[in-house]
Amino acid sequence: MQDEPLYLNEAYIKGLLAAKSSEAEQLNILEKARQMKGLTPQEAAILLTMDSAEGWRQAFEIAGEIKAHIYGERVVMFAPLYISDFCVNECAYCGFAKQQTQDGQKRRKLSMEEIRQEVELLERMGHKRLALEAGEDPVNCPLSYVLEAIQTIYDMKTENGEIRRVNVNIAALDEHGYRQLKQANIGTYILFQETYQRAAYESMHPSGPKSDFEFHSSAHDRAMEAGLDDVGGGVLFGLYEPFYEVLGMILHNQHLEQKFGVGFHTLSAPRIRSGLAFPYAVNDETFLRLIAVIRMAVPYTGIIISTRENPEMRRRLIKVGVSQISGGSSVEVGGYFKNSKNGENNEKLPQFQLEDSRTPADILMWLMDEDLIPSFCTACYRKARTGDRFMALAKSGDIRDVCLPNALMTLAEYAMDYGSAGLKEKAFDLIKRKIDNMEEYSTKTQLGISIEKIISGERDLYI
Numbered sequence: 011m012q013d014e015p016l017y018l019n020e021a022y023i024k025g026l027l028a029a030k031s032s033e034a035e036q037l038n039i040l041e042k043a044r045q046m047k048g049l050t051p052q053e054a055a056i057l058l059t060m061d062s063a064e065g066w067r068q069a070f071e072i073a074g075e076i077k078a079h080i081y082g083e084r085v086v087m088f089a090p091l092y093i094s095d096f097c098v099n100e101c102a103y104c105g106f107a108k109q110q111t112q113d114g115q116k117r118r119k120l121s122m123e124e125i126r127q128e129v130e131l132l133e134r135m136g137h138k139r140l141a142l143e144a145g146e147d148p149v150n151c152p153l154s155y156v157l158e159a160i161q162t163i164y165d166m167k168t169e170n171g172e173i174r175r176v177n178v179n180i181a182a183l184d185e186h187g188y189r190q191l192k193q194a195n196i197g198t199y200i201l202f203q204e205t206y207q208r209a210a211y212e213s214m215h216p217s218g219p220k221s222d223f224e225f226h227s228s229a230h231d232r233a234m235e236a237g238l239d240d241v242g243g244g245v246l247f248g249l250y251e252p253f254y255e256v257l258g259m260i261l262h263n264q265h266l267e268q269k270f271g272v273g274f275h276t277l278s279a280p281r282i283r284s285g286l287a288f289p290y291a292v293n294d295e296t297f298l299r300l301i302a303v304i305r306m307a308v309p310y311t312g313i314i315i316s317t318r319e320n321p322e323m324r325r326r327l328i329k330v331g332v333s334q335i336s337g338g339s340s341v342e343v344g345g346y347f348k349n350s351k352n353g354e355n356n357e358k359l360p361q362f363q364l365e366d367s368r369t370p371a372d373i374l375m376w377l378m379d380e381d382l383i384p385s386f387c388t389a390c391y392r393k394a395r396t397g398d399r400f401m402a403l404a405k406s407g408d409i410r411d412v413c414l415p416n417a418l419m420t421l422a423e424y425a426m427d428y429g430s431a432g433l434k435e436k437a438f439d440l441i442k443r444k445i446d447n448m449e450e451y452s453t454k455t456q457l458g459i460s461i462e463k464i465i466s467g468e469r470d471l472y473i
Contacts, residue, residue: 017261073302094119097145099218146181182229188236200242206258239397248282305331385417389472
């Protein structure tokens with residue numbers, strides 16, 4: 011295809027992976043990565059195919075240094091909210107696939123009242139940021155329903171708190187649809203490519219609107235042309251050769267940067283681990299390597315890991331680059347209300363199985379035990395620090411003067427509103443230690459004043 015972008019050019023990507031390199035070249039690339047200015051796709055390909063224990067030891071170390079320098083000790087928290095499992099696609103890997111209906115699974119979409127029930131429970135957990143999720147069904151789940159759901163979520167302000175930012179993970183739209191999402195004041199628009207290799211994509215998506223490879227793979231261009239300056243991408247590792255997929259994401263990010271001046275705000279990296287049905291399933295060690303290379307290649311892009319991963323793996327992944335995690339998640343439509351009533355696990359038509367079922371409070375305690383700062387911050391969205399404005403601040407290092415203080419303020423707010431005595435004590439001990447070590451921060455004094463205001467009852471303070 012003449013105008014095919016490089017991120018879809020199979021010969022180009024396989025050519026990058028076939029290139030030979032010396033150990034000296036690999037170490038030079040690692041030293042470049044340490045400068046936190048990113049890697050070219052060619053350099054990323056060399057690291058992906060590196061076969062050196064010492065090289066990978068350094069790679070993990072450097073990826074951790076990059077993550078610590080740019081994101082500090084913050085780990086952003088969010089939860090998914092599934093509003094509909096109606097879907098007309100036949101994706102081979104998904105619990106929402108159309109075939110499930112033929113097998114007797116009953117479909118469901120939430121009413122606005124049921125969405126309010128779900129949101130109230132998420133607010134009681136302390137969540138401030140949601141990822142709205144829905145299957146693709148133009149009749150049973152049209153965009154108008156999604157837009158009404160977004161407005162319903164934003165209107166929910168109770169004594170338990172409020173959802174301050176709704177990110178949206180729904181099917182590819184035309185440009186008019188993306189303009190409607192922009193008007194709805196969403197945060198980040200997220201769409202997984204699933205796999206960048208055309209034949210694998212077509213095999214995994216045999217029917218339904220999602221089977222249109224060109225329409226799906228050009229969706230982020232349409233979203234940004236419509237004014238959505240924060241977009242997120244991702245793949246489902248296991249559908250095709252993982253090194254190929256990493257390069258697809260890096261090249262896609264490069265394409266967006268060259269065309270729009272800013273690349274992906276976030277990249278998601280779920281994986282399938284069932285090697286029987288999916289021969290490209292990724293083991294733990296390889297997965298750590300993939301995340302480390304992504305972090306070195308696109309240092310200022312958020313990396314998201316969901317509750318597909320178990321607690322120990324999430325701990326290891328955070329150390330090599332992950333900056334956002336979900337917590338207390340249900341991947342079933344209406345699952346939060348259902349589980350609050352009878353304590354059942356997700357049983358009916360979940361999109362995928364969970365490996366980390368801990369509550370948000372348990373995850374916060376765990377993160378703080380790791381000397382990490384759980385963050386519920388949504389300030390950048392509301393201060394218009396999005397798109398190229400966010401990236402300019404991130405790349406200059408100026409973003410640190412707001413990110414750490416905002417994270418600590420949201421942690422203080424959570425501790426006051428939802429924390430047990432033990433959590434509150436641990437949180438404020440952590441907050442004090444972090445403030446004491448903020449000598450180089452211009453916002454230190456302002457932060458101290460804001461923490462006192464939060465303790466006194468003020469809320470939603472941010473820089």
